[in-house]
Amino acid sequence: MASSSEIYFELVELSGRIVAKGTWSATLLANRLYQCAHLAKPGHRCRLLHGSREIKPITPLAALDLSLGICIQVVWLFSCAAARHSQSQAFAAIKADGSVVTWGDARGGDSSAIAPLLTEGVVQVCLNIRAFAAVKADGSVVTWGDAVCGGDSSSVAPLLMEGVVQVFSNNQAFAAIKVDGSLVTWGVATCGGDSSALAPLLTEGIVQVCGNMRAFVAIKADGSAVTWGGSGSGGDSSAVAPLLTEGIVQVCGSSTAFAAIKADGSVVTWGDAGCGGNSSAVATLLTDGVVQVCGNAMAFAAIKADGSVVTWGHAGCGGDSSVAPRLMESVVQVCGSRMAFAALKADGSVVTWGQAGCGGDSSAVASLLTQGVVQICGNAMSFAAIKSDGSVVTWGDAGFGGNSSAVTPLLTQGVIQVYSNIQAFAAIKADGSVVTWGSASCGGDSSAVAQLLTEGIVQVF
Structure with missing residues (x-):
C-alpha cells in the first residue's frame, strides 16, 4: 500500500473493468485521476464517484474519505467531441479484437465494401449523417458511406495513411488530427470539408475539434480557436475573434452556433443568434465559473462550478428553463435531445x-428518476438513463426509443453504457452484448447482425 503521503486508487468502470490503478501524491488534485481515465477513452468525458460522492477535478486527493475504500467508479458520459447527439442513422460497434460491426441505414450501416479493412485494429469510429470514418491502430483511416459526405476520402488519402490520432465530424464532413498536430479535412466543402482557406493555421498545434451541422472549430495548444465552414453556422467567428485568441479549453455546438469555455470559466458564443449564438441575455452569468456546456439543436445549457445551470437560445427548446429552481445547485451532467434537456443531479x-x-416532459417515468441515475443519453426526440443497478429508464418520442418496452427484459440489469444516433439507442451490457431499440431503420433493429453483438463489444458509435 501507499505511504501516508501517497494514496492508492483503482479507477473502475460500471462493468468492473479496471481503467487505471496506482499511487498518487496526496498533495495532488483529482484532475490527475480524470486524466488517467481519459487516456482509456480519448474524446470521452466521465464522472468519478467515490462511494456515492462525486469527485470534482478540483477536489484535493487528501480530502477524500479513505474509509469508503480504494475504488473510484468511472461513469462514462457522451463524447465531448460530439456534445450533441449523433446525427447518424446507423451504428458501428468496436469489438475487443478490434473488428467493427455496422447496422442501420445502408449509408454507413452497410460497410461490406470495405469489410476486409475492418476485421482488426480499429480503435475509433466517427460518423456523420451519412458516412463513417474509422481510425486504426497504425494511424490510418478507413471511410465508407455516402461519398459526398466523406465516405470517399480519396482526395486526401495520402494524408490518412498514417499518423491520425482522432477523427471528428459535423453533419456532412470530417476533420482528422494527426500526431504532429496538423488537421486533415474532407467531405462537403461548404460544411468544412474544405479548409484550404486557412490551411496555414491548421498545420500544427491542433488538440481538439468540435463540429455542429455545417461548421467546425479547432482548439490549438496555445488556447486559440480557428473556425471554418458555414459562415452563418459559426464558421465565421470574426465578431468574437479577439476573445478566441487564447484561453479556450472546450467548445460545444448547437445546430448552427458554438459556445466556448475559457480557462477563466467565462463563455464566448457566436453563430446563429436564434440557436444560442447570442448569449447577451445571460452574459453576466457567463463571466466566470462555467465548467461544462451542452448544446441541443436550438439552445445551450452551462453548468457552473457551484452546480447551477444557465440556459440560453430558443426559449421553447430549453433556452428558457421552466424548472430553474431545481437547477440552482448540485447538477453534474446535462444532456440534450433535439429540442430539450435532461440534467443529472448529484x-x-x-x-x-x-x-x-x-423528452422535456419526463412525468410518465418521474418516479423512476428520483434517485440512482448515473448517466443520461439523448437522441433527437428521446432520452435513456442508466441507473446504478444497471437498469435503463426511457422517455420521449416512442418511435425514437422513448418507449423501450420491446426490450425491457434485457434492460433490467447489467447495462454499463448507452449510446444513441438520431433515432435509436444501443446499450452495452456487462457481458459485452448489445441491446438496441428505437427506429428500426436507424439501427433500433439489429437482428441482421445479432449474432455478432452477443459478446465482446467494447464501444458503440
Whole structure:
C-alpha cells in the first residue's frame, strides 16, 4: 500500500473493468485521476464517484474519505467531441479484437465494401449523417458511406495513411488530427470539408475539434480557436475573434452556433443568434465559473462550478428553463435531445425541460428518476438513463426509443453504457452484448447482425 503521503486508487468502470490503478501524491488534485481515465477513452468525458460522492477535478486527493475504500467508479458520459447527439442513422460497434460491426441505414450501416479493412485494429469510429470514418491502430483511416459526405476520402488519402490520432465530424464532413498536430479535412466543402482557406493555421498545434451541422472549430495548444465552414453556422467567428485568441479549453455546438469555455470559466458564443449564438441575455452569468456546456439543436445549457445551470437560445427548446429552481445547485451532467434537456443531479435524480415531445416532459417515468441515475443519453426526440443497478429508464418520442418496452427484459440489469444516433439507442451490457431499440431503420433493429453483438463489444458509435 501507499505511504501516508501517497494514496492508492483503482479507477473502475460500471462493468468492473479496471481503467487505471496506482499511487498518487496526496498533495495532488483529482484532475490527475480524470486524466488517467481519459487516456482509456480519448474524446470521452466521465464522472468519478467515490462511494456515492462525486469527485470534482478540483477536489484535493487528501480530502477524500479513505474509509469508503480504494475504488473510484468511472461513469462514462457522451463524447465531448460530439456534445450533441449523433446525427447518424446507423451504428458501428468496436469489438475487443478490434473488428467493427455496422447496422442501420445502408449509408454507413452497410460497410461490406470495405469489410476486409475492418476485421482488426480499429480503435475509433466517427460518423456523420451519412458516412463513417474509422481510425486504426497504425494511424490510418478507413471511410465508407455516402461519398459526398466523406465516405470517399480519396482526395486526401495520402494524408490518412498514417499518423491520425482522432477523427471528428459535423453533419456532412470530417476533420482528422494527426500526431504532429496538423488537421486533415474532407467531405462537403461548404460544411468544412474544405479548409484550404486557412490551411496555414491548421498545420500544427491542433488538440481538439468540435463540429455542429455545417461548421467546425479547432482548439490549438496555445488556447486559440480557428473556425471554418458555414459562415452563418459559426464558421465565421470574426465578431468574437479577439476573445478566441487564447484561453479556450472546450467548445460545444448547437445546430448552427458554438459556445466556448475559457480557462477563466467565462463563455464566448457566436453563430446563429436564434440557436444560442447570442448569449447577451445571460452574459453576466457567463463571466466566470462555467465548467461544462451542452448544446441541443436550438439552445445551450452551462453548468457552473457551484452546480447551477444557465440556459440560453430558443426559449421553447430549453433556452428558457421552466424548472430553474431545481437547477440552482448540485447538477453534474446535462444532456440534450433535439429540442430539450435532461440534467443529472448529484443525488441521482433527473430534471427535464424543453419541448415535451422531445423528452422535456419526463412525468410518465418521474418516479423512476428520483434517485440512482448515473448517466443520461439523448437522441433527437428521446432520452435513456442508466441507473446504478444497471437498469435503463426511457422517455420521449416512442418511435425514437422513448418507449423501450420491446426490450425491457434485457434492460433490467447489467447495462454499463448507452449510446444513441438520431433515432435509436444501443446499450452495452456487462457481458459485452448489445441491446438496441428505437427506429428500426436507424439501427433500433439489429437482428441482421445479432449474432455478432452477443459478446465482446467494447464501444458503440
